[in-house]
Amino acid sequence: MDDLAELLTSDREYLMLGGGNPAKIPAVIERYRHCLQAVARDNDTFYRHVGLYGEPGGAGALILALQDQLNSRYGWNLDADNIVLTNGSQNAFFLLFNLLAGPASGQQRKIVLPLAPEYIGYEDVAIHQSFFVSNRPLIDITDDHRFKYHIDFDSLTIPGDAGAICVSRPTNPTGNVITDKELTGLDSLARENGIPLIIDNAYGEPFPDIIHSDVSLDWHNNIILCMSLSKLGLPALRTGIIIASREITALIRRMNSIINLTPGSLGPAMLAPLFASGEILSLSREHIRPFYRAKAERALACFDHNMAGLPAFAHVPEGAIFLWLWFRDLPIDSETLYQRLKERGVIVVPGHYFFPGMDKSWRHCHECIRISYATDDSNVQRGIELIAEEVKKAYITS
Secondary structure: OOOHHHOOOOOOEEEEEOOOOOOOOHHHHHHHHHHHHHHHHHHHHHHHHOOOOOOOOOOEEEHHHHHHHHHHHOOOOOOOHHHHHHEEEHHHHHHHHHHHOHHHOOOOOOOEEEEOOOOOOHOOOOOOOOOEEOOOOOOEEOOOOEEEOOOOOOOOOOOOOEEEEEEEEEOOOOOOOOOHHHHHHHHHHHHHOOOEEEOOOOOOOOOOOOEEEOOOOOOOOOOOEEEOOOOOHOHHHHOOEEOOOOOHHHHHHHHHHHHHHOOOHHHHHHHHHHHOOOHHHHHHHHHHHHHHHHHHHHHHHHHHHHHOOEEEOOHHHOOOOOOEEEEOOOOHHHHHHHHHHHHHEOOEEHHHHHOOOOOOOOOOHOOOEEOOOOOHHHHHEEEEHHHHHHHHHHHHHH
């Protein structure tokens, strides 16, 4: 993050393939602009959401709209007490992980990540010592230049001091979507061990619906489902959503009141009407998902063209906004590749940051990088061309 901030103020122009910003989708951004204008036009509404502290659990209008939409779509039995808002997903996971595994639990427990690589933002959220335990994946090479990670249930063990199991679906950085069967297996393991299953659904259905696999979404009292407004295209509004048992959400509200006083309410005020009407679902389905699907296909075509003849693989992008690239037996590590690409004006993210709780001596951790295809196609194309050049040099000269 320090590197990205520094580059934003640099005089040099960089191809920014390393951040997590969502794309600017004109039809979607224009709709949000109208929503913001509607809030600003009403004096009482505007003042209430910018001039007053809100509720520790977040704005009630968005919570009620979420409750109605999710119950109607999935047949769940949510009430308003099952939903709490936070200042973004990062804030949500900081609160959840330290609640379930940190000193607040009365002992140092563990968060089990059944499939690494996983989201980079998990790595350093522990207040004290790291509490992650992660599991190596099975790697299925599907064709010459594609592969997919699967959970290795044979090697997955849940330690006695586990506080929760956590998985993202779709996964940042890889675009992996674990199957319904894999999710059911994790759900069973969580129940058997008396711990919750946390599902990071920041890119999933029903919003922003950046998911290209035919899978189902479930919730019950032992599942903690996390969502966000960020990948809808509103990361600066910092609005995270936690759907969980009343016991969990009550604790998060208390933590909110201590750490944040209250979550920000401008984002919920803007989006509540779109959720209440169901329009947010149609925006996701008709604009956001197809936009990213097309972007992924173009990025893959560029990857295939430029990486021909190299031992290079892209994880099948089943969702999210990234390509996860694996250079098998790469003679240099991903950090060195990152530095060389930075000198060429291309910013990526080295792969070893995405393996929290794992022994980094596994060579695969250092053979991968993450790139975003959410930026302009011309930047993605030129970035992939330069990545291919540097990778070829590494194989030839090392």
